[in-house]
C-alpha cells in the first residue's frame with residue numbers, strides 16, 4: 001500500500017473549510033513538493049497526513065493506518081515512523097547538538113535509556129555518523145545558539161537520519177534560508193530519502209528548488225488540489241493561475257519557465 005493515501009478528505013477549522021475533496025496518493029520512496037499561495041492549506045495537508053488534524057470527510061491512510069482511528073500505541077508508532085522538519089525551532093536550545101540529534105532515537109528507546117542518555121549519550125557512534133553526513137561532526141558539543149540557521153537545519157536533518165523514519169514531512173524547511181543553503185538542505189533530505197528508502201513530502205515556497213530534486217509537484221489552491229505533475233511541466237501560465245495576486249510579489253514571473 002502507498003505510504004500516503006488521501007481519499008476525498010476535507011478539513012475545517014470551525015466553520016471554515018480549509019481543505020476540500022483532497023485526492024492524493026504518494027508512492028513508496030517518492031519525493032513530492034507541495035506548493036501554492038499563502039493560506040492554500042499546505043501546512044494543514046501535512047497535519048492531516050501526520051494525524052494532527054482529523055478529516056471531517058473522507059479518509060486518510062498514513063503508513064497503512066487510518067489516521068482517524070489512531071490512539072495510544074498506534075499513534076506512538078506513527079510518530080516514530082514519521083520524521084518532521086519545520087522552518088525553524090527544530091532544536092531544543094538547552095541541549096547540546098549530540099543530545100538534539102539523539103532525540104531522533106527517543107521513539108526507539110525505553111524511558112530509562114532516554115533519561116540516561118542525557119547524562120551519558122547513548123549510541124554516540126550513530127550520532128557522530130549522522131553529523132558527519134551533514135558535515136558537522138566537529139560541532140557535537142555545541143549549543144544550537146552557537147550555530148548558524150543553516151547549520152541548525154543540518155543538525156535537524158541529522159536527527160532525522162538517526163530516527164530512520166519511513167516518511168519525512170518537511171514543512172517549509174528552507175523558508176528561512178538563502179537559495180544556496182536551501183538547496184543544501186533539500187539535497188540532504190533527498191539523499192536521506194534515497195538512502196533509507198523513505199518517502200519525502202516538502203512544503204516548498206522556493207520554487208527554484210523544484211527542478212532536479214522532486215519527482216512530483218502537488219499544487220494547492222484555496223484548499224483544493226489545483227494541479228499535479230512533474231516539475232518539468234510547470235509553466236508561467238500555471239504559476240500565474242495558481243498564485244494569482246502573489247504571482248508578481250513573489251517574483252515568479254522572473255523564473256525561467258516555458259510561457
Ligand SMILES: Nc1ncnc2c1ncn2[C@@H]1O[C@H](COP(=O)(O)OP(=O)(O)OP(=O)(O)O)[C@@H](O)[C@H]1O
Nearest residue numbers: 013014016018036037038039040041042043044045
Ligand atoms: N488553527 C487554526 N485555526 C483556524 N484557522 C486556521 C488554523 N490553521 C490554519 N488556519 C487557516 O486555514 C487556512 C490554511 O492554512 P495553512 O496554514 O494550511 O495554509 P498554508 O498553505 O500552509 O499557508 P502558508 O504558505 O501561508 O503557510 C488559512 O486560511 C488559515 O488561516
